[in-house]
Amino acid sequence: MSTPIAPMLALTNGFHIPQFGLGTWPMDDATVERAVPTAVEAGYRLFDTAENYENERGVGRGLRAAGVPREELFVTTKFNKKWHSVDGARQACEASLERLDVDYVDLLLIHWPNADQDRYVEAFRGLLELRRDGLVRAVGTSNFTPTHLQRVIDETGTTPEVNQLQLNPYVVQDKGRAFAAQHGIVVQSWSPLSRGPELRSEPVVTELAQRHGRTPAQIVLRWHIELGLVPVPKSEDPQRLRENIAVFDFTLTPEDVAQLSGLDRGNELVLDPETFGH
Ligand SMILES: NC(=O)c1ccc[n+]([C@@H]2O[C@H](COP(=O)([O-])OP(=O)(O)OC[C@H]3O[C@@H](n4cnc5c(N)ncnc54)[C@H](OP(=O)(O)O)[C@@H]3O)[C@@H](O)[C@H]2O)c1
Secondary structure (H helix, E strand, O other): OOOOOOOEEEOOOOOEEEOOEEEOOOOOHHHHHHHHHHHHHHOOOEEEOOHHHOOHHHHHHHHHHHOOOHHHOEEEEEEOHHHOOHHHHHHHHHHHHHHHOOOOEEEEEEOOOOOOOOOHHHHHHHHHHHHHOOOEEEEEEEOOOHHHHHHHHHHHOOOOOEEEEEOEOOEOOHHHHHHHHHHOOEEEEEOOOOOOOOHHHOHHHHHHHHHHOOOHHHHHHHHHHHOOOEEOOEOOOHHHHHHHHOOOOOOOOHHHHHHHHOOOOOOOOOOOOOOOOO
């Protein structure tokens, strides 16, 4: 049996989340079914999927093939805007459980606020019922700004345990991270490598890679760890899967972290959660 690699972070509800996961978009069922057991073998225990990725069946099959006890795994999924109601959240959750072929998910996220539709608070009330009924362990949001989160907190009296944000050294999300820190919300980073080669080619990144004897991707991923974030990089390549999670045996200095954060481009690259969503 492989050894889990990432430390566990405490969620406000008493459960714990591995501080590193596998992103699964845009892998299809067949690709993700192959990648997941490789990732488990490499020490991954957190898997990030979504209704919208249309690969939950492949994730479920991959997890079963990996042969690790369910309680050692942390499965996250998300649902689309058509389910933004109390009943809708339940239907979405039950459909995801069926596709994943699991009895519960560890974390269910509202994928986008879809503020124009203005039903995300109802969707969150639905999540709370699912948590009460044991179908989900933790409840969260994705792409929620502090304004959306504050409204959820004010209207339901409950704070989401996790918020997943587009986050990397080009998009440092100062406000989103500060709000999360104030409220005990764990932040997951999507596009933690900023997808393409550009970030990995930045002189700051390549110089730190050389100095620490690491790859550029590892430098960027360690930056997330130093900030207490939970990155979910996607890779379907066995070697890069292993490379990415091998970031728990070195550290960056506060100066290194500050240099990387200096690459921030504000909102230039952000998919705007006020207008984008599905
Ligand atoms: N909540 C949301 O709205 C939302 C939105 C988008 C994504 N996500 C989640 O976040 C995950 C990650 O985000 P992302 O896929 O946008 O971006 P990412 O993880 O930053 O980058 C993925 C890209 O980088 C490549 N890559 C991975 N490791 C590498 C390495 N060590 N060296 C060189 N290239 C490497 C991958 O190719 P290979 O596969 O060929 O290695 C892939 O093309 C997604 O899979 C999904 O689970 C969530």
